[in-house]
Amino acid sequence: MNLKTIVDKLYAAETNATEVKRFTASLSNFTMEQGYEVQELLLALHRQSGAKLVGWKMGMTSKPKMLQMGISAPIRGFLTDRMQIADGGEISLAERIHPKIEPEIAFILGRELSGQPSLLEALSAVSAVTCALEVIDSRYENFDFQLPDVVADNCSSSAFVLGSKLVSPRNFSMENLGITLECNGRPVQFGSSAAILGHPARSLVELVKLLDKEGASLPPGAIVLAGGATAAHPLADGDWIRASVEGLGAVECRASRSPK
Numbered sequence: 001m002n003l004k005t006i007v008d009k010l011y012a013a014e015t016n017a018t019e020v021k022r023f024t025a026s027l028s029n030f031t032m033e034q035g036y037e038v039q040e041l042l043l044a045l046h047r048q049s050g051a052k053l054v055g056w057k058m059g060m061t062s063k064p065k066m067l068q069m070g071i072s073a074p075i076r077g078f079l080t081d082r083m084q085i086a087d088g089g090e091i092s093l094a095e096r097i098h099p100k101i102e103p104e105i106a107f108i109l110g111r112e113l114s115g116q117p118s119l120l121e122a123l124s125a126v127s128a129v130t131c132a133l134e135v136i137d138s139r140y141e142n143f144d145f146q147l148p149d150v151v152a153d154n155c156s157s158s159a160f161v162l163g164s165k166l167v168s169p170r171n172f173s174m175e176n177l178g179i180t181l182e183c184n185g186r187p188v189q190f191g192s193s194a195a196i197l198g199h200p201a202r203s204l205v206e207l208v209k210l211l212d213k214e215g216a217s218l219p220p221g222a223i224v225l226a227g228g229a230t231a232a233h234p235l236a237d238g239d240w241i242r243a244s245v246e247g248l249g250a251v252e253c254r255a256s257r258s259p260k
C-alpha cells in the first residue's frame with residue numbers, strides 16, 4: 001500500500017463517515033514521518049476541495065490523554081475553516097463516525113511565530129486566549145490506532161468551537177486554570193490547564209518547533225488548540241455540551257443526529 005492509497009482511504013472515511021482499520025495492523029513499518037506525509041497530502045486534498053487552513057491542534061499533551069491512549073509524545077494536526085462551528089452551534093452526528101468532545105484552550109496569534117521560541121516569546125506573539133471545544137472522531141475502528149496512524153488521520157480532529165471571551169495573555173496566568181466539561185448540565189470531566197505540558201503555552205512552543213522542522217511557521221491570525229487536559233466524552237444525539245475554563249468563560253454546542 002503506498003501513501004497515496006492511505007490518504008485516499010482516510011479522506012473517503014472522513015467524507016463518508018465510515019471507519020477503516022488502522023494501517024499499522026498490516027504495515028508494520030509505517031513510520032511517524034510517513035504519518036506526517038499522509039497528513040500533508042490529506043490537507044492538500046481538503047484545500048483542493050476549497051477548505052482553508054486556519055490553524056493547528058496539538059494532541060497527546062496531557063497525562064490523562066496519554067494514559068487514555070497509551071502513548072507518550074505530542075503530535076499536531078491541522079484545522080480548516082470548514083471544521084469550525086460557531087459558539088452555541090450544532091455538531092452533526094450523521095456526518096461523523098463515533099465523535100467525542102473535549103475542552104481545550106485556544107490561542108489566536110497576533111504575529112508570526114517561527115524557529116525555536118521561548119515560552120515568553122511564544123506568549124508575547126499571542127493576541128488572545130479563549131476556551132474551546134474540540135470534536136475528535138478517529139477514522140479508525142474503535143479509536144484503535146498507533147502514533148503513525150493517528151498522525152496520518154489528522155490526529156482524529158473533526159471540528160472545533162471557539163469561545164467568545166477573548167482574553168489577553170498580558171496579565172493573565174494560565175498555568176493552573178480549572179477546566180470543566182458538562183453534558184446536559186452534568187459535569188462529566190474536570191481538569192487543570194497544568195495538565196497541558198505544565199503550561200498551555202508550552203504546547204504552542206512545541207508546535208512552532210514541529211513546524212520549524214518542515215521550514216514552516218505560524219502566521220498571524222492562526223488558531224492553535226493547546227491539547228486536551230481531560231479524557232474526551234462520547235457524544236450522543238441531543239447532548240448539550242458546555243466547557244468552561246477559569247478566567248476564559250465558557251463555550252457551548254449541541255450534538256444532533258438529524259441531517260442539516
Ligand code: OOG
Pocket residue numbers: 057058059060061062065069102134136138143150155156157226227228229
Ligand atoms: C487523538 C487526538 C488527541 C488531544 O487534545 O490530545 C487530542 C485522539 O485521542 O484520538 O485531540
Ligand code: MG
Pocket residue numbers: 057058059102104134136225227228
Ligand atoms: Mg484535542
